[in-house]
Amino acid sequence: MSDRPEATTRSGPGRLLVAVYALFALAAGARAGVQIGTRFSEAPVAYLLSAVAAVVYVLATVALALGGRTSRRVAVAACSVELAGVLVVGTLSLADASAFPDATVWSGYGRGYGYVPLVLPVLGLVWLWRSSRADGEATAGKPATAGEKPVSAGKPATAGESTGDGSRAA
Amino acid sequence: MTNALATVIIVVSLLAAAHSLWSAWRDRAMGVPHLVALGVLEVLLITQAVVGFVKLSGGEGPHGSATFVGYLLAILVIPPAGAGWGLLERSRYGPGVIVVACLAVAVMTVRMQQLWQGTNV
Numbered sequence: 357m358s359d360r361p362e363a364t365t366r367s368g369p370g371r372l373l374v375a376v377y378a379l380f381a382l383a384a385g386a387r388a389g390v391q392i393g394t395r396f397s398e399a400p401v402a403y404l405l406s407a408v409a410a411v412v413y414v415l416a417t418v419a420l421a422l423g424g425r426t427s428r429r430v431a432v433a434a435c436s437v438e439l440a441g442v443l444v445v446g447t448l449s450l451a452d453a454s455a456f457p458d459a460t461v462w463s464g465y466g467r468g469y470g471y472v473p474l475v476l477p478v479l480g481l482v483w484l485w486r487s488s489r490a491d492g493e494a495t496a497g498k499p500a501t502a503g504e505k506p507v508s509a510g511k512p513a514t515a516g517e518s519t520g521d522g523s524r525a526a
Numbered sequence: 527m528t529n530a531l532a533t534v535i536i537v538v539s540l541l542a543a544a545h546s547l548w549s550a551w552r553d554r555a556m557g558v559p560h561l562v563a564l565g566v567l568e569v570l571l572i573t574q575a576v577v578g579f580v581k582l583s584g585g586e587g588p589h590g591s592a593t594f595v596g597y598l599l600a601i602l603v604i605p606p607a608g609a610g611w612g613l614l615e616r617s618r619y620g621p622g623v624i625v626v627a628c629l630a631v632a633v634m635t636v637r638m639q640q641l642w643q644g645t646n647v
Binding site: 367368369371372374375376378379382383386387389390393394 | 592593596597600603604607608611612614615617619620622623626627630
């Protein structure tokens with residue numbers, strides 16, 4: 357399915373992922389902008405969290421869309437922070453509702469957004485992992501960049517592991 | 527904001543989403559019909575923005591209108607962004623992007639109706 361010669365994070369299913377991330381960057385950013393611009397003093401913690409969420413979504417969107425080696429690390433970090441954020445804020449918002457008088461994207465595990473904020477970082481991390489294996493195979497013949505610890509190229513065991521690899525190698 | 531226009535926008539965006547889903551299902555890349563559908567949607571959204579601002583300036587609409595105005599403007603970005611991002615992908619995931627964009631427009635329009643009517647805020 358994703359047996360494209362250059363399996364970067366933005367092509368194939370990744371394009372869909374970037375689209376959804378961009379949408380959430382827009383949603384969280386607009387929400388934070390309105391909240392902070394109009395009534396910041398009411399719930400500063402919730403509104404700052406909205407802003408943090410927006411920054412994380414923007415980072416993930418840009419990193420996934422660029423898809424280089426550094427971007428890949430940034431994307432992994434952003435998705436991880438996002439997953440931690442939605443779990444922590446989701447739990448806190450349910451356990452101590454008074455601390456969150458107004459909703460953020462991550463409140464109630466992203467309930468207000470169809471739980472997409474909970475699913476998205478998981479999909480993002482799975483996609484980064486899968487596409488890094490594919491990239492590792494594609495660049496296996498090239499020498500690794502000096503000084504960088506290649507995430508995928510150093511794992512020869514992954515080459516030829518999945519069934520779709522024969523067609524790409526040929 | 528008018529209910530009739532909002533309904534038209536929701537129907538058109540859902541039809542465009544269904545059409546794009548069908549293209550993705552058949553493993554087709556994005557083509558002219560997808561662009562036309564997004565163009566129609568964008569024209570409708572611009573009309574909605576104009577009508578919305580006219581009505582807001584006439585004193586109608588929701589109480590704190592900042593969120594509503596945010597939706598009114600943010601939704602304009604989605605069809606062109608979806609078209610551009612989808613065109614770059616010459617596979618079934620191009621129309622897949624359009625599905626996401628159109629569903630987002632439909633959901634945002636429903637949300638705007640709720641804000642306008644002051645229900646479920």
